[in-house]
Amino acid sequence: MNVSDPSCEIVAIGTELLLGQIVDTNSSFLSGRLNRIGIRTRFCTTVGDSLEDILLIIREAINRVNIVITAGGLGPTEDDLTREAVSKACGLELEFRPELMAAIEEFFESRGIKMPSSNRKQAFVPKGSLVIHNRLGTAPSFIVEKNGIVIISLPGVPKELYHLMDKRIIPYLKERFRLKEKMIKYKVLKICGIGESAVDAQIKDLMQAENPEIGLLAYPGEIKIRITAKGENKGQADRMIANVQREIYNRLGDLIYGEDEDTLEGKVSELLRIHKATLATLESFTGGLLAARINSQACHSLKQSHVITTLPQLSQFLRFDIDSVLKNNSQEISLRAAKRIKEMANTSIGLACWGEIRSAHNDFQVSTSLAISINDQERVFSYQFGGDPESLRARGVIICLERLRKELLRL
Structure with a gap:
C-alpha cells in the first residue's frame, strides 16, 4: 500500500x-x-x-x-x-x-x-x-x-x-x-439517447487510465460518465479533468445533455428560453408527467398542456372522426395532435405523444409515436418498449424531453 x-x-x-x-x-x-x-x-x-x-x-x-x-x-x-x-x-x-x-x-x-x-x-x-x-x-x-x-x-x-x-x-x-495540498475532484457528464454499452464502446480506451479515472453509471433513461482526478492541488485536478472532458465531448457530441447537477428538463427549459420559443403539449400514457417536469423549472414557455387517454376524447379534441385506417396509424394521430395543439395555443412548438399501455405476457408494453411541430416543420418518431406502468411513463417522458432537446438544438 x-x-x-x-x-x-x-x-x-x-x-x-x-x-x-x-x-x-x-x-x-x-x-x-x-x-x-x-x-x-x-x-x-x-x-x-x-x-x-x-x-x-x-x-x-x-x-x-x-x-x-x-x-x-x-x-x-x-x-x-x-x-x-x-x-x-x-x-x-x-x-x-x-x-x-x-x-x-x-x-x-x-x-x-x-x-x-x-x-x-x-x-x-x-x-x-x-x-x-x-x-x-x-x-x-x-x-x-x-x-x-x-x-x-x-x-x-x-x-x-x-x-x-x-x-x-x-x-x-x-x-x-502530509496531505495538505492533495485534492480529489469529480466531474459528471450526463448522456441521454444511447445505452451504456454504446457509451463504453466509444470511450473504453479512456477508461483504462488510472488518473483521471473514468467510470460509467447507468440510471433509468440516462448514463452518467464520472471523471475522477487526483492532483496536488485544485488547479491541477481541474486541468486533468478538463483534458479528458474535452476528448469525451469530441467523441459523444450532443449526446451529452449536461453536467453535474444539470437535469434534462432544465436543459430543455434553457433552450426554450434561448430560442424564445413557446410550447404546447398533448400527452396520453405519460399522464401529464412531461408537463410537470417542465413546469418544475419555473418555465414560462409552456403555455398549454393536455392529457388525453382515449380515442373518443382524442377524436373530439382533433375535431374529426378517427376512422379505422387512422385509428391504427399512431404516427398520423400524433402529427395531427401536435399541429392542433400548436394552433390552439398559438405557440411556436407543438408536441404530442400518443400511445397506450397494454398488458403483454407477465409485463406491460407501450407502442408510442411522438410528433413535434416546430414553426413549419414536423417530425414524427416511433418507439416500443416494455416494463411496469410506472417505468413506462417515466421512460416516455425522458424520450419526449430528449427528442425535444435535440429538435431545439437544430434551430
Missing part, C-alpha cells in the same frame, strides 16, 4: 443498519470529507453487532487499505463491541483510562444526571491508543496504529461523528499523511 497515496475503508457498525431501521449517512459524510483532503475511500462496509463479524471485517480492512475508520459500537451497552474488536485485531488489551472516566462522570454531573454504572465501559480503550475526547457525548474516539495502518474509531451518533471528524480527525490525517 502506498503511504503517499493513502486509501481508506469505512466500517459502519450496527445491526440496525443491516435491518434497514436507520439509513447510514455517516459513511457518505466520511467519504466526502476524506475526498476533500485527497484520501480515496476504496470500501464502505456495514457489519452488525457481532464481535466475530466486526473482528473479521477489521482484519480484512487492514490488509487492503492504509486507513480504517469505524463508525458506531462505542456506546455503554453489551452490544457495543468496537473497542474489543479493534483491540483483538491489533493484538492489544483494553486499558482503563481514569481521565476518560472523569470526563464521562463530569458529562453526566453537568446535566444533573446520575451516571449509570454501564458507562464505565466507555473509559476502556485499546492499550497505547491516542484518545480523542468527545465533548458532545460520552463515547470517546481513539486512534490505533498497527504496522503503519491507522485505525480510527468514531461514535455512531452523527452529530458527534461530524464534530470529531472535522475538528480532530481531519487535522490528524493531514499531518500524519
Whole structure:
C-alpha cells in the first residue's frame, strides 16, 4: 500500500443498519470529507453487532487499505463491541483510562444526571491508543496504529461523528499523511439517447487510465460518465479533468445533455428560453408527467398542456372522426395532435405523444409515436418498449424531453 497515496475503508457498525431501521449517512459524510483532503475511500462496509463479524471485517480492512475508520459500537451497552474488536485485531488489551472516566462522570454531573454504572465501559480503550475526547457525548474516539495502518474509531451518533471528524480527525490525517495540498475532484457528464454499452464502446480506451479515472453509471433513461482526478492541488485536478472532458465531448457530441447537477428538463427549459420559443403539449400514457417536469423549472414557455387517454376524447379534441385506417396509424394521430395543439395555443412548438399501455405476457408494453411541430416543420418518431406502468411513463417522458432537446438544438 502506498503511504503517499493513502486509501481508506469505512466500517459502519450496527445491526440496525443491516435491518434497514436507520439509513447510514455517516459513511457518505466520511467519504466526502476524506475526498476533500485527497484520501480515496476504496470500501464502505456495514457489519452488525457481532464481535466475530466486526473482528473479521477489521482484519480484512487492514490488509487492503492504509486507513480504517469505524463508525458506531462505542456506546455503554453489551452490544457495543468496537473497542474489543479493534483491540483483538491489533493484538492489544483494553486499558482503563481514569481521565476518560472523569470526563464521562463530569458529562453526566453537568446535566444533573446520575451516571449509570454501564458507562464505565466507555473509559476502556485499546492499550497505547491516542484518545480523542468527545465533548458532545460520552463515547470517546481513539486512534490505533498497527504496522503503519491507522485505525480510527468514531461514535455512531452523527452529530458527534461530524464534530470529531472535522475538528480532530481531519487535522490528524493531514499531518500524519502530509496531505495538505492533495485534492480529489469529480466531474459528471450526463448522456441521454444511447445505452451504456454504446457509451463504453466509444470511450473504453479512456477508461483504462488510472488518473483521471473514468467510470460509467447507468440510471433509468440516462448514463452518467464520472471523471475522477487526483492532483496536488485544485488547479491541477481541474486541468486533468478538463483534458479528458474535452476528448469525451469530441467523441459523444450532443449526446451529452449536461453536467453535474444539470437535469434534462432544465436543459430543455434553457433552450426554450434561448430560442424564445413557446410550447404546447398533448400527452396520453405519460399522464401529464412531461408537463410537470417542465413546469418544475419555473418555465414560462409552456403555455398549454393536455392529457388525453382515449380515442373518443382524442377524436373530439382533433375535431374529426378517427376512422379505422387512422385509428391504427399512431404516427398520423400524433402529427395531427401536435399541429392542433400548436394552433390552439398559438405557440411556436407543438408536441404530442400518443400511445397506450397494454398488458403483454407477465409485463406491460407501450407502442408510442411522438410528433413535434416546430414553426413549419414536423417530425414524427416511433418507439416500443416494455416494463411496469410506472417505468413506462417515466421512460416516455425522458424520450419526449430528449427528442425535444435535440429538435431545439437544430434551430
